[in-house]
Amino acid sequence: xxxxxxxxxxLGIILPAGAAPAANYVPFxxxxxxxxxxxxxxxxxxxxxxLGRLDDTVSTEEGYEAARLCAINLIAQIKAALGDLDRVQxxxxxxxxxxxxxAFTDQPKVVxxxxxxxxxxxxxxxxxxxxxxxxxxLPLGVSVExxxxxxxxx
Amino acid sequence: xxxxxxxxxxLGIILPAGAAPAANYVPFxxxxxxxxxxxxxxxxxxxxxxLGRLDDTVSTEEGYEAARLCAINLIAQIKAALGDLDRVQxxxxxxxxxxxxxAFTDQPKVVxxxxxxxxxxxxxxxxxxxxxxxxxxLPLGVSVExxxxxxxxx
Amino acid sequence: xxxxxxxxxxLGIILPAGAAPAANYVPFxxxxxxxxxxxxxxxxxxxxxxLGRLDDTVSTEEGYEAARLCAINLIAQIKAALGDLDRVQxxxxxxxxxxxxxAFTDQPKVVxxxxxxxxxxxxxxxxxxxxxxxxxxLPLGVSVExxxxxxxxx
Numbered sequence: 001x002x003x004x005x006x007x008x009x010x011l012g013i014i015l016p017a018g019a020a021p022a023a024n025y026v027p028f029x030x031x032x033x034x035x036x037x038x039x040x041x042x043x044x045x046x047x048x049x050x051l052g053r054l055d056d057t058v059s060t061e062e063g064y065e066a067a068r069l070c071a072i073n074l075i076a077q078i079k080a081a082l083g084d085l086d087r088v089q090x091x092x093x094x095x096x097x098x099x100x101x102x103a104f105t106d107q108p109k110v111v112x113x114x115x116x117x118x119x120x121x122x123x124x125x126x127x128x129x130x131x132x133x134x135x136x137x138l139p140l141g142v143s144v145e146x147x148x149x150x151x152x153x154x
Numbered sequence: 155x156x157x158x159x160x161x162x163x164x165l166g167i168i169l170p171a172g173a174a175p176a177a178n179y180v181p182f183x184x185x186x187x188x189x190x191x192x193x194x195x196x197x198x199x200x201x202x203x204x205l206g207r208l209d210d211t212v213s214t215e216e217g218y219e220a221a222r223l224c225a226i227n228l229i230a231q232i233k234a235a236l237g238d239l240d241r242v243q244x245x246x247x248x249x250x251x252x253x254x255x256x257a258f259t260d261q262p263k264v265v266x267x268x269x270x271x272x273x274x275x276x277x278x279x280x281x282x283x284x285x286x287x288x289x290x291x292l293p294l295g296v297s298v299e300x301x302x303x304x305x306x307x308x
Numbered sequence: 309x310x311x312x313x314x315x316x317x318x319l320g321i322i323l324p325a326g327a328a329p330a331a332n333y334v335p336f337x338x339x340x341x342x343x344x345x346x347x348x349x350x351x352x353x354x355x356x357x358x359l360g361r362l363d364d365t366v367s368t369e370e371g372y373e374a375a376r377l378c379a380i381n382l383i384a385q386i387k388a389a390l391g392d393l394d395r396v397q398x399x400x401x402x403x404x405x406x407x408x409x410x411a412f413t414d415q416p417k418v419v420x421x422x423x424x425x426x427x428x429x430x431x432x433x434x435x436x437x438x439x440x441x442x443x444x445x446l447p448l449g450v451s452v453e454x455x456x457x458x459x460x461x462x
């Protein structure tokens with residue numbers, strides 16, 4: 001078993017099959033050694049979890065869990081793309097979109113759910129640049145969407 | 155006539171002159187073999203079409219058409235950058251921003267207007283990674299903005 | 309003193325220490341010759357400036373100044389990453405997120421605060437592709453967040 005797969009197992013994380021895109025596009029495109037991942041939603045056991053808006057029906061803690069689920073789905077797509085997660089050179093960038101009321105300003109605490117998991121799973125190679133912003137609405141009513149850019153070992 | 159230009163003609167699409175940026179930046183920057191396109195608005199015959207907000211004054215079908223127009227303007231900028239559209243190796247990524255009420259959750263159906271066109275025009279090379287999110291407001295009151303990352307043949 | 313540092317001095321700009329991320333991520337990741345910068349907030353003298361929403365408590369002119377501050381913080385991070393700002397080959401892309409009421413449509417005028425500064429500081433190498441969108445909420449209540457992609461000299 002690969003190093004990263006072992007770490008996932010130690011964390012009790014079972015990767016889902018990569019979710020099919022909700023529309024006419026693909027979940028990832030590799031260009032050179034850069035892997036571009038489509039925005040992932042908080043799917044758990046094939047169903048969306050934590051629907052709703054932060055500061056409204058979703059708490060910051062629940063938003064954190066939603067972002068963590070987005071990261072698990074990103075890792076599932078990375079595995080689908082590369083076959084072996086040990087081929088990840090670096091998680092370069094995450095883009096976090098948080099379904100927010102106008103009063104909610106803790107987007108960083110929410111997107112930490114994805115950032116923390118990437119560092120737990122990939123170690124220093126999981127440390128990434130990031131943007132976290134609020135949005136008024138997301139596909140299918142989810143609370144968080146996260147996309148990613150990953151460097152692949154040459 | 156190039157393969158892609160022929161396909162555009164078959165689709166009845168006439169590329170506009172690339173729209174000038176609404177501010178102090180440029181419509182595209184090529185870095186290595188990656189072409190970064192600025193967010194494009196739904197210009198048609200030099201005028202903005204489908205102004206307004208989804209689930210308010212703009213229907214999902216109209217939003218789809220607006221996203222399609224954004225894609226046509228992206229293709230116009232790609233042509234301005236590369237001269238020949240056959241030099242496109244891959245549409246790597248689209249970023250779709252949909253002017254949405256808080257209740258609107260069909261951003262994917264809207265951004266499909268851009269995704270579908272890219273696949274019609276570029277075939278498999280048009281299949282891309284994508285993020286689609288809602289926003290409360292866009293430049294000049296447009297309903298959709300789409301940016302893109304394109305890989306250019308070496 | 310380097311060319312760019314001299315220009316900053318002529319513009320009366322003193323770079324801050326790069327702001328520490330508000331969460332568990334890093335301010336920049338270099339992958340090959342591409343430097344990815346995390347979204348920067350309008351810090352001035354270690355404090356956030358121009359908190360609030362455009363068209364509400366923040367005017368377009370104040371938003372412009374906020375975006376300019378974001379750009380100064382981006383340049384500070386670029387310096388932290390590269391040591392010497394003369395190693396910048398090109399500011400490739402800026403992503404501007406503007407805290408906006410639903411009625412505000414002058415996001416380009418706001419993000420110009422960042423774009424104009426990049427061109428003043430880096431000249432033609434500062435001309436970038438860009439997306440500018442409205443958002444309903446941003447981390448810590450700031451009015452503007454800007455991220456960036458920079459090409460580094462080989």
